[in-house]
Amino acid sequence: MFAWIKQVFSILEKDIRSEFRQKYAISGILMFAFVVVIAVSFALSGIKPGPRFGAILFWITVLFADLAGFAHSFIKEEEEQTALALKLCTEPAVIFWGKMLFNVFLATVLLVTIIPLSIIFLGLVTDHWLDFILFAFFASLAMTVGTTLIAAITAKASGRGPLFTILSFPVLLPVLIVAIKATYAILSGNTLMEQLNELITVISYIMLKGAIGHLLFEQVWQDASK
Amino acid sequence: MKYLKYIFIFIVLPIQIYLAIWYTPVVKGLGESTRVFYYHVPVAWLAVLSFLISAIYSAQFLRKRDFKADLKAEANARLGLLFSVLATVSGSLWAKITWGDLWNWDPRETSILILLIIYLAYFTLRSSVEDEDRKATLSAVYSLAAFATVPLLIFVIPRVYESLHPDPILNERGKVEMSSTIRWIFLFSMITFTWLFVYLKKYQEELMLLKNRKRNLILEKLKK
Numbered sequence: 128m129f130a131w132i133k134q135v136f137s138i139l140e141k142d143i144r145s146e147f148r149q150k151y152a153i154s155g156i157l158m159f160a161f162v163v164v165i166a167v168s169f170a171l172s173g174i175k176p177g178p179r180f181g182a183i184l185f186w187i188t189v190l191f192a193d194l195a196g197f198a199h200s201f202i203k204e205e206e207e208q209t210a211l212a213l214k215l216c217t218e219p220a221v222i223f224w225g226k227m228l229f230n231v232f233l234a235t236v237l238l239v240t241i242i243p244l245s246i247i248f249l250g251l252v253t254d255h256w257l258d259f260i261l262f263a264f265f266a267s268l269a270m271t272v273g274t275t276l277i278a279a280i281t282a283k284a285s286g287r288g289p290l291f292t293i294l295s296f297p298v299l300l301p302v303l304i305v306a307i308k309a310t311y312a313i314l315s316g317n318t319l320m321e322q323l324n325e326l327i328t329v330i331s332y333i334m335l336k337g338a339i340g341h342l343l344f345e346q347v348w349q350d351a352s353k
Numbered sequence: 354m355k356y357l358k359y360i361f362i363f364i365v366l367p368i369q370i371y372l373a374i375w376y377t378p379v380v381k382g383l384g385e386s387t388r389v390f391y392y393h394v395p396v397a398w399l400a401v402l403s404f405l406i407s408a409i410y411s412a413q414f415l416r417k418r419d420f421k422a423d424l425k426a427e428a429n430a431r432l433g434l435l436f437s438v439l440a441t442v443s444g445s446l447w448a449k450i451t452w453g454d455l456w457n458w459d460p461r462e463t464s465i466l467i468l469l470i471i472y473l474a475y476f477t478l479r480s481s482v483e484d485e486d487r488k489a490t491l492s493a494v495y496s497l498a499a500f501a502t503v504p505l506l507i508f509v510i511p512r513v514y515e516s517l518h519p520d521p522i523l524n525e526r527g528k529v530e531m532s533s534t535i536r537w538i539f540l541f542s543m544i545t546f547t548w549l550f551v552y553l554k555k556y557q558e559e560l561m562l563l564k565n566r567k568r569n570l571i572l573e574k575l576k577k
Contacts, residue, residue, distance in 0.1 A: 284481045297470035
């Protein structure tokens with residue numbers, strides 16, 4: 128078990144190293160988030176959107192920024208023809224969890240950047256910052272777990288860019304709805320404990336999608352190596 | 354078995370139309386739009402049923418690598434797409450009459466819309482892969498992964514959030530809260546539509562298999 132976890136972290140380390148050589152995914156995600164927040168703030172011309180629209184704008188930006196970068200780690204393996212070498216190195220489940228952790232890393236970097244940007248440009252305020260950050264992390268994790276398998280599917284198809292968004296959007300919509308509702312409540316003064324239903328829904332989603340991805344990834348990955 | 358089809362066409366279907374259009378009592382508050390109920394709920398149920406059957410065939414394909422299962426999965430997804438469009442449109446019209454707007458982002462409206470987008474995404478994926486083996490594998494995996502969201506959409510979200518829809522047909526008290534006439538007409542409509550689905554499913558699957566056979570024959574000819 129320990130060796131298995133070690134292998135997962137090796138994949139994560141490899142992806143982070145390789146990412147920091149080119150910084151393609153990370154710069155794409157961050158620039159996307161930056162541009163959207165600035166564009167929205169500019170369009171609002173100084174009007175503060177308030178908790179409801181603040182929550183909506185925050186999660187729409189996170190969703191599309193995530194979709195701009197999450198597929199990259201798999202597409203890169205295909206484009207650079209390293210998928211076969213990776214397949215020879217380890218079992219599919221290790222690759223699934225390793226790639227997913229890499230996307231968790233990207234999503235966390237995005238949150239660390241987008242939360243201060245939203246405070247400055249969208250005027251997000253709450254008395255419960257810890258609750259806000261904790262929920263944002265779980266919802267972001269749900270988006271990552273929900274899209275890792277789809278990223279692997281997309282890497283094998285043509286028309287990859289738009290396809291990833293098309294395939295991921297319906298799968299992520301339940302998380303988006305729950306995330307907007309809970310974030311709106313937290314920004315309006317509620318605590319996370321009062322939004323326990325939403326938190327439980329997000330955690331159930333993570334467990335469900337994690338299990339499905341773990342079981343089905345091998346089918347996509349074996350095909351990917353052909 | 355052969356006569357069942359005729360019994361359905363000449364007896365069951367006309368009875369359903371008679372009961373749902375003429376015989377039904379009009380519900381206070383819903384008015385003449387009560388009739389939409391007998392069509393809207395069954396097509397929404399068939400949209401989910403088609404998705405379930407498509408996911409079962411997808412799992413069968415991944416287990417046995419039988420391409421017939423892949424074609425059957427696609428055939429059922431086509432029916433699912435048709436039923437989810439019908440459920441969305443009929444629901445939307447009913448919403449306009451009863452709630453005042455064509456679209457209200459009610460949890461159940463959201464669920465059927467997501468189901469519709471999943472079907473559209475499934476067909477987009479199928480059309481973007483050339484290789485038959487890969488197309489079948491990727492779409493089977495997507496179908497199963499997307500189907501895992503359905504319990505959340507159908508059973509969790511509408512119960513977590515306040516809905517404009519009436520109580521689920523079987524509510525938490527385990528009771529069916531409808532007048533007995535409406536209940537019987539509703540159950541009869543559900544049975545009729547499910548019966549109709551059995552035929553549509555059979556013919557759609559046969560059509561897909563025949564189309565595939567024709568395509569293979571043409572390809573063989575071209576190779577020669």
